Amino acid sequence: MxxxxxxxxxxxxxxxxxxxxxxxxxxxxxxxxxxxxxxxxxxxxxxxxxxxxxxxxxxxxxxxxxxxxxxxxxxxxxxxxxxxxxxxxxxxxxxxxxxxxxxxxxxxxxxxxxxxxxxxxxxxxxxxxxxxxxxxxxxxxxxxxxxxxxxxxxxxxxxxxxxxxxxxxxxxxxxxxxxxxxxxxxxxxxxxxxQNAPLAVRASKAMVYESRTWSDEEAFTRQVAFTDPVFASQDAKEGPAAFAERRAPRWTGR
The missing domain is CATH 3.90.226.10 (2-enoyl-CoA Hydratase; Chain A, domain 1)
Structure with a gap:
């Protein structure tokens, strides 16, 4: 270098x-x-x-x-x-x-x-x-x-x-x-x-760019490839748990 x-x-x-x-x-x-x-x-x-x-x-x-x-x-x-x-x-x-x-x-x-x-x-x-x-x-x-x-x-x-x-x-x-x-x-x-959940952040960024040419109808169908893995993640369970317990979330990126 x-x-x-x-x-x-x-x-x-x-x-x-x-x-x-x-x-x-x-x-x-x-x-x-x-x-x-x-x-x-x-x-x-x-x-x-x-x-x-x-x-x-x-x-x-x-x-x-x-x-x-x-x-x-x-x-x-x-x-x-x-x-x-x-x-x-x-x-x-x-x-x-x-x-x-x-x-x-x-x-x-x-x-x-x-x-x-x-x-x-x-x-x-x-x-x-x-x-x-x-x-x-x-x-x-x-x-x-x-x-x-x-x-x-x-x-x-x-x-x-x-x-x-x-x-x-x-x-x-x-x-x-x-x-x-x-x-x-x-x-x-x-x-x-x-400070936010890494899977959710990366999926949000990816979908913003991928969806630029999608119609609304397409978007609701094609977004599942981005959103379903986030909702099925450990972080999706950790976020609500941390909120309920009034503590900072401990993200794992999984």
Whole structure:
């Protein structure tokens, strides 16, 4: 490992920090490989419940390293795509803590997260059209999934960035916080999620994404593959028991 992605465990939360501050955390192939390994750790470790992704030094991620791109490098991981994330987000929840710029692939990594906390000065943009490129790491199709079509097209066609306040207004960002506080608040949110039953949390996330194209009729039929295992779990018995006994639940993930 080169230390281009730093990891730290806080309770059941794995904090992953892109660590190339002098290059505005622009993504490289080695950083993508390190992030992919961290995400594998998140999903594979039963003691970890939630991930937080951020950047060191006041910038989230300025996209791919264009100098490396000119040299032929692509910051992708086979099967996981840009940054080792966008094509295969973790099964467990991922919170993005955004300070400063989230541009290009950096914004597409935000779009692959489930919850977003942003500093007041944070900005989100897809400037690919200004470089003769296209937002192919999920930006073209995920942006209109989370933003109104007209707003998504504005971002994609002008290449101009969006402020955090506007992003919050249109539902892209969950919380806007004072600059420098995004990671702390994101970790607090992640800790709140981590206190809940892991099977129920993962099934809820999975169904939200799987059901995007389902009709209501289909949804009530197809949801059983997600909901029945949760209701049949030990945790489904533990939750009501803990409530009745006025104690904290002891989740087993089974």
């Amino acid at each position: 080169t230390g281009e992605v730093l990891t730290e465990v806080t309770g059941g939360v794995l904090v992953m920090s892109i660590n190339r501050p002098d290059q505005r955390n622009a993504m490289t192939k080695s950083a993508a490989a390190e992030l992919a390994a961290a995400l594998d750790r998140l999903d594979g470790d039963p003691d970890l419940a939630v991930g937080v992704l951020t950047g060191v030094g006041g910038t989230f991620c300025a996209g791919m390293d264009l100098k490396r791109f000119q040299q032929g490098e692509r910051p992708v991981v086979d099967g996981r795509g840009f940054g080792g994330l966008v094509q295969a987000p973790p099964a467990k929840p991922l919170v993005a803590a955004v300070e400063g710029w989230a541009l290009g692939g950096g914004f597409e990594m935000v779009l692959a997260a489930d919850v977003v906390v942003a500093g007041e000065s944070a900005k989100f943009g897809l400037p690919e059209v200004k470089r003769g490129l296209i937002a192919r790491a999920g930006g073209v199709f995920r942006t209109p999934q989370v933003l109104p079509r007209a707003i998504a097209l504005e971002l994609l066609l002008t290449g101009e960035p969006m402020t955090s306040s506007r992003a919050e207004r249109h539902g892209l960002v969950n919380r806007v916080v004072p600059d420098g506080r995004a990671l702390a608040v994101a970790t607090e949110l992640a800790t709140t999620i981590a």
